[in-house]
Amino acid sequence: xxxxxxxxxxxxxxxxxxxxxxxxxxxxxxxxxxxxxxxxxxxxxxxxxxxxxxxxxxxxxxxxxxxxxxxxxxxxxxxxxxxxxxxxxxxxxxxxxxxxxxxxxxxxxxxxxxxxxxxxxxxxxxxxxxxxxxxxxxxxxxxxxxxxxxxxxxxxxxxxxxxxxxxxxxxxxxxxxxxxxxxxxxxxxxxxxxxxxxxxxxxxxxx
Amino acid sequence: xxxxxxxxxxxxxxxxxxxxxxxxxxxxxxxxxxxxxxxxxxxxxxxxxxxxxxxxxxxxxxxxxxxxxxxxxxxxxxxxxxxxxxxxxxxxxxxxxxxxxxxxxxxxxxxxxxxxxxxxxxxxxxxxxxxxxxxxxxxxxxxxxxxxxxxxxxxxxxxxxxxxxxxxxxxxxxxxxxxxxxxxxxxxxxxxxxxxxxxxxxxxxxx
Amino acid sequence: xxxxxxxxxxxxxxxxxxxxxxxxxxxxxxxxxxxxxxxxxxxxxxxxxxxxxxxxxxxxxxxxxxxxxxxxxxxxxxxxxxxxxxxxxxxxxxxxxxxxxxxxxxxxxxxxxxxxxxxxxxxxxxxxxxxxxxxxxxxxxxxxxxxxxxxxxxxxxxxxxxxxxxxxxxxxxxxxxxxxxxxxxxxxxxxxxxxxxxxxxxxxxxx
Amino acid sequence: xxxxxxxxxxxxxxxxxxxxxxxxxxxxxxxxxxxxxxxxxxxxxxxxxxxxxxxxxxxxxxxxxxxxxxxxxxxxxxxxxxxxxxxxxxxxxxxxxxxxxxxxxxxxxxxxxxxxxxxxxxxxxxxxxxxxxxxxxxxxxxxxxxxxxxxxxxxxxxxxxxxxxxxxxxxxxxxxxxxxxxxxxxxxxxxxxxxxxxxxxxxxxxx
DNA sequence: TATGAATGAGTATTCATTCAT
DNA sequence: GATGAATGAATACTCATTCAT
Numbered sequence: 110x111x112x113x114x115x116x117x118x119x120x121x122x123x124x125x126x127x128x129x130x131x132x133x134x135x136x137x138x139x140x141x142x143x144x145x146x147x148x149x150x151x152x153x154x155x156x157x158x159x160x161x162x163x164x165x166x167x168x169x170x171x172x173x174x175x176x177x178x179x180x181x182x183x184x185x186x187x188x189x190x191x192x193x194x195x196x197x198x199x200x201x202x203x204x205x206x207x208x209x210x211x212x213x214x215x216x217x218x219x220x221x222x223x224x225x226x227x228x229x230x231x232x233x234x235x236x237x238x239x240x241x242x243x244x245x246x247x248x249x250x251x252x253x254x255x256x257x258x259x260x261x262x263x264x265x266x267x268x269x270x271x272x273x274x275x276x277x278x279x280x281x282x283x284x285x286x287x288x289x290x291x292x293x294x295x296x297x298x299x300x301x302x303x304x305x306x307x308x309x310x311x312x313x314x315x316x
Numbered sequence: 317x318x319x320x321x322x323x324x325x326x327x328x329x330x331x332x333x334x335x336x337x338x339x340x341x342x343x344x345x346x347x348x349x350x351x352x353x354x355x356x357x358x359x360x361x362x363x364x365x366x367x368x369x370x371x372x373x374x375x376x377x378x379x380x381x382x383x384x385x386x387x388x389x390x391x392x393x394x395x396x397x398x399x400x401x402x403x404x405x406x407x408x409x410x411x412x413x414x415x416x417x418x419x420x421x422x423x424x425x426x427x428x429x430x431x432x433x434x435x436x437x438x439x440x441x442x443x444x445x446x447x448x449x450x451x452x453x454x455x456x457x458x459x460x461x462x463x464x465x466x467x468x469x470x471x472x473x474x475x476x477x478x479x480x481x482x483x484x485x486x487x488x489x490x491x492x493x494x495x496x497x498x499x500x501x502x503x504x505x506x507x508x509x510x511x512x513x514x515x516x517x518x519x520x521x522x523x
Numbered sequence: 524x525x526x527x528x529x530x531x532x533x534x535x536x537x538x539x540x541x542x543x544x545x546x547x548x549x550x551x552x553x554x555x556x557x558x559x560x561x562x563x564x565x566x567x568x569x570x571x572x573x574x575x576x577x578x579x580x581x582x583x584x585x586x587x588x589x590x591x592x593x594x595x596x597x598x599x600x601x602x603x604x605x606x607x608x609x610x611x612x613x614x615x616x617x618x619x620x621x622x623x624x625x626x627x628x629x630x631x632x633x634x635x636x637x638x639x640x641x642x643x644x645x646x647x648x649x650x651x652x653x654x655x656x657x658x659x660x661x662x663x664x665x666x667x668x669x670x671x672x673x674x675x676x677x678x679x680x681x682x683x684x685x686x687x688x689x690x691x692x693x694x695x696x697x698x699x700x701x702x703x704x705x706x707x708x709x710x711x712x713x714x715x716x717x718x719x720x721x722x723x724x725x726x727x728x729x730x
Numbered sequence: 731x732x733x734x735x736x737x738x739x740x741x742x743x744x745x746x747x748x749x750x751x752x753x754x755x756x757x758x759x760x761x762x763x764x765x766x767x768x769x770x771x772x773x774x775x776x777x778x779x780x781x782x783x784x785x786x787x788x789x790x791x792x793x794x795x796x797x798x799x800x801x802x803x804x805x806x807x808x809x810x811x812x813x814x815x816x817x818x819x820x821x822x823x824x825x826x827x828x829x830x831x832x833x834x835x836x837x838x839x840x841x842x843x844x845x846x847x848x849x850x851x852x853x854x855x856x857x858x859x860x861x862x863x864x865x866x867x868x869x870x871x872x873x874x875x876x877x878x879x880x881x882x883x884x885x886x887x888x889x890x891x892x893x894x895x896x897x898x899x900x901x902x903x904x905x906x907x908x909x910x911x912x913x914x915x916x917x918x919x920x921x922x923x924x925x926x927x928x929x930x931x932x933x934x935x936x937x
Numbered sequence: 938t939a940t941g942a943a944t945g946a947g948t949a950t951t952c953a954t955t956c957a958t
Numbered sequence: 959g960a961t962g963a964a965t966g967a968a969t970a971c972t973c974a975t976t977c978a979t
Contacts, residue, residue, distance in 0.1 A: 113963080131338025135949060145965050147951085152963095156949065210477075233478075252501070259478060260498050264467065267474030270417075271440075271466060291467050294459070298505020320938085342974060352940050354975085359938095363974065527959085545752025549953060559961050561954085566959095570953065624891075647892075666915070673892060674885065674912050681888030684831075685854075685880060705881050708873070712919020734942080756970060766944050768972080773942095777970065 114152045117142045126204045167205040174198040184242035199269050250301045321359045324349045333411035374412040381405040391449035399499050406476050457508045528566040531556045540618035581619040582642035588612040598656035613683050664715050735773045738763045747825045788826040795819040805863035820890050871922050
């Protein structure tokens with residue numbers, strides 16, 4: 110029943126991840142799910158549909174991670190939590206993370222992700238929200254919330270991108286530590302002088 | 317004789333760029349090079365080898381962009397130039413950029429890029445060099461050169477990653493402006509208090 | 524209960540008519556009948572059986588057309604009516620007509636139609652009967668009833684065959700007129716000299 | 731080289747004939763030609779193309795039969811020869827005959843034969859030519875050449891249609907005799923009274 | 938140096954059918 | 959009576975590659 114569907118979905122994820130969209134073949138999925146290739150069509154009308162479900166399911170999972178950062182007390186706490194949750198998702202759900210944020214199968218990808226446009230923008234909008242409330246309560250310097258959010262996201266994504274592509278072998282702890290330092294360096298430039306304590310004005314001339 | 321080889325390589329690039337690794341088929345390359353599919357095997361033992369050559373050629377191009385940043389007078393100027401060159405490469409050679417830095421045809425890609433490990437690290441090492449000399453001459457705060465370089469690269473890569481995947485429609489000028497502001501924000505947190513305080517224009521004369 | 528069976532049969536007819544034997548798939552029939560594909564097997568053991576029932580239903584319909592020609596007063600009138608009814612069936616039930624008389628899905632078709640041998644001969648025998656009584660009452664020249672009947676049928680079938688395969692665009696009226704002229708020419712050679720000489724109009728009053 | 735192509739074509743003919751267009755599968759053709767399924771694509775770009783070549787080749791053969799009837803001395807002799815050649819083609823090249831004139835795979839067939847429209851009309855036009863010259867020289871009654879040609883063709887086609895579909899087991903001689911008698915009966919009605927009156931044997935010596 | 942022929946594995950998808958429910 | 963799950967065979971077609979020339 111739905112068991113099988115999820116089973117297939119999981120297999121599809123694995124393959125998608127290992128081999129990209131073009132490598133995601135119904136046969137391989139079937140083999141991975143211990144089914145005959147045709148059985149898949151009972152549960153998904155199409156390769157296309159299967160593919161979209163993989164992405165959709167990834168986005169849902171990601172969203173559930175992000176939402177938890179709302180538990181923070183203050184805007185800044187929430188922003189930091191968001192960064193943490195991002196890390197958690199990237200490491201705990203690394204397959205999904207790669208699928209959603211690091212895969213770039215030219216052309217094909219765009220079309221498909223285009224269909225999921227709204228889901229895809231979720232992180233962007235969420236981060237913007239966190240940044241904006243920080244600026245409003247003064248825990249971040251006033252600036253373009255959109256661009257700052259993008260800076261944060263770009264950096265975090267870029268961080269994992271480098272790690273994945275370079276296949277570094279850091280332990281999760283080392284990675285986490287590096288991630289935090291990176292985020293701290295980034296935040297330092299975005300906070301008002303008071304916050305970063307010793308070097309107040311530095312940040313102002315960033316238009 | 318090497319003419320033909322280059323001809324094939326060029327055709328392969330075009331296709332790879334348009335259709336990704338899985339879309340890169342010997343047949344298509346052959347057609348693009350006006351040759352019979354089998355003729356390619358005179359010049360490349362494998363699809364694999366052909367693929368690697370495509371990547372290598374991309375890395376060489378990228379390197380030529382980076383090297384030009386050495387024309388800067390000071391370490392900081394060179395760092396900024398490097399960021400600029402990164403932008404130029406990403407926009408002028410956007411297809412190569414995507415191939416080298418944004419493509420993540422998992423599995424396949426990894427193996428191949430693994431084989432080109434050294435080429436792939438070139439940017440990382442280059443950036444590290446720029447960062448280190450900045451720290452040595454005090455134009456950047458003392459910190460881990462490796463991690464700071466990574467932060468810079470991650471951000472830049474992440475920036476284009478977001479742009480490509482979201483298919484934003486900014487003009488090149490808008491994009492460039494955003495990129496500069498982003499880099500400025502980033503640098504702000506990395507420079508010593510004095511630096512950004514006393515030379516606020518520096519951000520502007522980056523051109 | 525037989526409701527469903529008929530329902531299925533009707534759906535099968537529609538599809539067969541539109542897509543021929545090879546296009547007649549259980550799935551499509553099921554969809555057309557608003558049933559699951561497996562449900563059909565409650566009512567027909569086979570695709571084969573379903574197919575045969577479709578043909579049988581066609582033959583029955585054809586027969587009902589032919590029978591009406593018996594309403595004619597004289598043998599010749601009945602013969603002419605038979606030709607008319609043939610035309611009516613071919614045009615009003617053109618799909619059935621094609622299935623029964625023009626389809627030649629060699630091999631498959633033969634086997635199936637072979638199984639329906641008797642039904643298939645119905646027209647032949649009927650025509651023979653009409654011809655024979657015409658010969659007996661002198662309205663047709665004495666000749667081999669079998670062969671003359673065959674001549675008539677062959678010509679009529681051939682007529683529609685040409686029209687269908689050449690996809691002519693005559694209106695039904697034009698077609699009907701042509702058909703009548705054709706039949707008249709044919710009959711002219713089969714009637715005794717007196718008949719065609721003295722009543723040249725007879726050909727026209729064929730309704 | 732071209733050997734193989736012809737080999738494939740022959741195999742395709744056989745299958746087309748036995749199983750119709752929908753039954754004509756590349757696999758089966760390959761098996762029939764003792765080749766791997768993919769090998770066919772070296773010689774035909776498509777199933778479509780293969781199919782068209784089968785038809786085209788049939789039309790060419792048919793044409794070569796028809797042309798020989800031009801050897802007759804008089805228009806009427808040529809018309810009779812044409813009928814004879816039609817018979818020869820239908821019996822000697824029965825596979826082609828069925829493919830060209832008796833196959834009716836609904837829908838599909840139409841499109842494909844549509845593409846070969848001109849080839850398909852060849853017999854129609856040829857017959858029209860024969861009929862017209864007969865009318866001009868008085869050996870046939872004045873009438874619509876087009877419609878009379880159609881009558882002749884329809885009858886001949888219909889004749890074989892009945893024989894094929896009913897799978898009669900007449901010997902070729904019996905069949906030929908029947909065919910001639912049929913044609914004679916037909917001609918009788920089309921010739922001017924004098925012709926059939928004064929030479930009543932003509933009908934008889936066709937046997 | 939290049940080509941034409943051929944192949945075997947793989948691509949998505951459809952189909953008739955069976956089985957357990 | 960009817961369904962959902964599953965299957966194995968078939969469909970056209972593509973691809974990387976080999977071999978003889």
